[in-house]
Amino acid sequence: MARYTGANCKLCRRENMKLFLKGERCYKDKCAFERKEYAPGQHGKMHKKLSDYGVQLREKQKAKRIYGVLESQFRRYFEKASSVEGITGEILLQFLERRLDNVVYRAGFASSRKEARQMVKHEHFTVNGKKVSIPSFLVKSGMVVEVKEKSRNHARIIESLDTAVGRGIPEWITLDKQNFKAEINRLPERTDIAYDIQESLIVELYSK
Known part of the structure; x- marks a missing residue:
């Protein structure tokens, strides 16, 4: 299966939070996010106001990158979570945690x-x-x-x-x-997941 092979630290900077993708390095001063707390790229320091769709997309991308899954697999987890009785967003995160x-x-x-x-x-x-x-x-x-x-x-x-x-x-x-x-x-329960993920926005994105 294809996997992201680029620089992991750029993903943290893109999502404006530590995703802890590089193990112990993320806990040290060498962490790139500590030194460059802005998005990568030529226009990374510019602050752009996101649309509702953009905010929802960023939440989905954040969750995908934290757990290291691609779009097709992430969507299958969402579809599976949608078919289970309960709160879809929380069930989605539970599948990823499991x-x-x-x-x-x-x-x-x-x-x-x-x-x-x-x-x-x-x-x-x-x-x-x-x-x-x-x-x-x-x-x-x-x-x-x-x-x-x-x-x-x-x-x-x-x-x-x-x-x-x-x-x-x-x-x-x-x-x-x-x-x-x-x-x-x-x-795992929702309270066991400390990451700042607004799963309701992911549900809204896929429900359009």
Whole structure:
């Protein structure tokens, strides 16, 4: 599947917020967003008033970039969320949070979602004891995500776990750091997602 291969820091500057796409670098002074808090490009410092459509589009782009999904996949999540009883925007975010690559990142096994996606593809993890190499796999309550035995000395996983507490582990995930396990104790709720995403605007955009 095609993926964005450009500069990650430009995405943060475009959305005017840290998306934490480069792992530990985002927490340091080297972060480009800290040094250039304006949009990239020749006219980045100009302040343009967005139309209602432009505001809605920016919210959608922000969510897509945070979770690292492309338009077609993001739209499928929206259509699936629309068919489920409940608040569509919150269900959409719940689907994105339940992705295996996001769980690997949120549990502290990787320092960014991009790194987590690569690790999942390289078969470093199991779910309920079974090998899963699909980043978009949706976890369910009660499932256990575990680092494979032969991958537990992986330098990036160890380094990420050492700084995981500082980044914060969400309440819906119980991390057993010593045994390289993360249990999904419940499905994520809207209050578990700290990102400044106005999901109602995304629903309005797709509902036109």
